[in-house]
Amino acid sequence: MSSGQRPQDVFGQRADYYVHSQTHSDAEQLQRLVEMAQPQSHWRLLDVGAGTGHTALALAPHVAASVGIDLTIEMLLQAQKLAAARGQRVTWLLADAQTLPFADSSFGLVACRRAAHHLVDVTGALQEMVRVLAPGGVLLIDDRSIPEDDAIDVLMNQLDVWHDASHIRQYRASEWCDMIAAVGLRLRALEGYVQHRPLSSFAHGAGPVEVAAMRQRLARATPHEREWLALEQQGQEWLFNNWYLSLAAVKVAGAG
């Protein structure tokens, strides 16, 4: 862990922002996740790292019952309000992805969106998600990611540590393929996507020292980094590529 700061400390202060964050509530991207999940109406859903509830609320209409867990109570209170405002029913629990409070094979669908990069032990958490997934069930992951390039790997992970001191690591597609195989799931679909985002949006919630560090780092980006990032400076604003990845993987009968 970069500086020992806990996710619930960072996100307790940012819960209000995440309800309105455009990249996190992007309706098209959530709709694509619903399509990738191929949810079945009799399934129960678990959303791990539910935050303010966007993912659980997008998937909930397609399944029989939904549960969202998070480490941060402020996030769940926002999720509770959002669900009430939309007239949707989701059960919210404070729980840890590393020690899920559910019996084996309880869920047809386990989703984890924009949370894996915070997990101290991502493999341990994935094993837990597989444990609570029923045979034939689907694990749906969406997260920040990085291209298969060492320099961009280091740069993007450094920017994310400045953005959020509880950041652990954003993974390459190849790392996700290895992790999914290691926990015994069959990868059904994997899609990467890029958003060209302004630094002012990326850095929202970060302190002035961290924002200054990001600006300085972008200002001295190498030609190789500039090309990958499609880096643009517009006055005081920097725009650069952010990579994301979505995947769906199936728990085959007899696994996990």
Next chain:
Amino acid sequence: MISEELLAILVCPSCRTKLQLIGEHWLVCTNPDCSRKYPIIDDIPNLLIEEGTKYIHVQISDLPAHPTR
């Protein structure tokens, strides 16, 4: 309120034994060697192990009727 359907799949995050709903505000581990007790506050159960550990030595009859954060 915790539904029967949810209660059926909930387990203690520490020992994975079934939880029992006591009143409206407590989920209690049914394993006597564990005895963790998890409060439900604002309709949100706190199922973090460290929270349940706080109440290991509190008798069920002594649990606060309306736990707060």
